[in-house]
Amino acid sequence: MVREAVGGNVLLRSIVALLDCEVICGHEVLDIEVPFCFAADLMSDVLAFSAPDSLLITGLTSVQSVHTAHVADCRGILFVSGKQPSPEALKLARDNSIPLLATAHSMADSCGILLHHGLSPASKA
Amino acid sequence: MTQPIPTSRPAGEAKTDEVLYRESFRIVGNDFEHGGEVATRVKAILKQLGFPTDAIRRLSIANFEAEMNVIMYAAEGSLELAVLPTAVRVTVSDRGQGIPDIEWAMQEGHSTATPEMRARGFGAGLGLPNIRRNSDEFNIESTVGVGTVLRYVVYANGKAGS
Numbered sequence: 001m002v003r004e005a006v007g008g009n010v011l012l013r014s015i016v017a018l019l020d021c022e023v024i025c026g027h028e029v030l031d032i033e034v035p036f037c038f039a040a041d042l043m044s045d046v047l048a049f050s051a052p053d054s055l056l057i058t059g060l061t062s063v064q065s066v067h068t069a070h071v072a073d074c075r076g077i078l079f080v081s082g083k084q085p086s087p088e089a090l091k092l093a094r095d096n097s098i099p100l101l102a103t104a105h106s107m108a109d110s111c112g113i114l115l116h117h118g119l120s121p122a123s124k125a
Numbered sequence: 126m127t128q129p130i131p132t133s134r135p136a137g138e139a140k141t142d143e144v145l146y147r148e149s150f151r152i153v154g155n156d157f158e159h160g161g162e163v164a165t166r167v168k169a170i171l172k173q174l175g176f177p178t179d180a181i182r183r184l185s186i187a188n189f190e191a192e193m194n195v196i197m198y199a200a201e202g203s204l205e206l207a208v209l210p211t212a213v214r215v216t217v218s219d220r221g222q223g224i225p226d227i228e229w230a231m232q233e234g235h236s237t238a239t240p241e242m243r244a245r246g247f248g249a250g251l252g253l254p255n256i257r258r259n260s261d262e263f264n265i266e267s268t269v270g271v272g273t274v275l276r277y278v279v280y281a282n283g284k285a286g287s
Contacts (some may be wrong), residue, residue, distance in 0.1 A: 043246035047186045048255045052178075060246045064193075067161025068246070071168060071185035073178070088158070096165075 009033035010119045012076060012099060015055065018113055019078070019103040025090060026076065026099020034075050038122040039111050043068040050074065051125030057110055063088040070096050080107045146174065146208040152195040154221065157245055160196045163204050164189035174208060177281055183259040184213050184279040190252040191217040191275055197242050198222060199272060212261070212280045223269040231257065231265075 013030040016023060023030065038050040039057035043064055046056060052073040058065055059080050066089045069077050076099040079085060085093065085100055093100050103110055115121065148170070150163040168185045176184075188204065195202035199221025207214040224230050231253050238248020257263045260277035267273040 041246060042249045044249040044251035044255060047190060048251045052182060062245055064161055064246050067165055067189060071164050071189045073182050
C-alpha cells in the first residue's frame, strides 16, 4: 500500500518499498510525506515546471541535481536506472538534509509505478 | 563584505526602501563544479531573515538560473544581493560574450548551449524566461563582446498566479 499517509500524500518509505530503492542518505526522514513527483534530466525543466514539495526523479547525478532540488523545495531525489550521485552531490544532500534514493528502474518505469500507486504528478499541484 | 544578518527588527521600524542586508557573490565562468552554490547560500540567508517560503523559492530559482548562465556563457560575474523589508533586489553582472538578440533569447526553447551544458542539466532555453517568470520586476541589458546585466526584484508577498 503506497497511500499510507493522511491526505493522499505518499510516504517516502512507501516509495522505497515500491521501487526497491537503496536509501543513499536520509534514513531518518523516510516518514515524510510526498504529495507530488516530477521527472526530468533537464534541471531548468525542474526549476520551471515542478511544484514545491515534489519528489525529483532524475538520471542527472551531478551536484546540480541537489542544488536544483534544494532551491525548488523538493522533498527528495530519486536517481533512476541504477545511477548513483557524485560524491559532491551526496555531501550537499547531507548538508541540506535532502534524502537521496536510487532504484534500478528506468525513469519511465519509476513514474509509471508511482503514478499507478497514487502519487500525483507535479502538474496536478 | 559579509555583514552580520539582523535577526530581529521591531515591526514598522524599517522603511520600504531601506537595505537590511547586502552581499556580493563572485561567480566564475565555466566553474560547473560550484554551480548553484551562490543560489544555495542566498537561500540560507533569506531563510534566516524570515522571508516568506514562496518568495524564497521564486528568488532561488531565478538566482540559480542566473548563476548558471554566468557559468555557462561568461568569463566571470557577480550576484549583488540587497534585501529590503518587503522585497529582494538582485543584480547579476557578467563579463562575457553578451546576447546579440535579447528578444530571441527571452523565448522559451531558444538556446545556444553546448552538448556539455545540456549534459549538466541546463541549456534548455528556459533560463532567462524562468528568471522573468519568477520575478516581480525584471530588466536585462546586454552588449555583445562586453557582457550582460540582469536586474530583478522579488516581492515578499508573492506575485499573482505564481
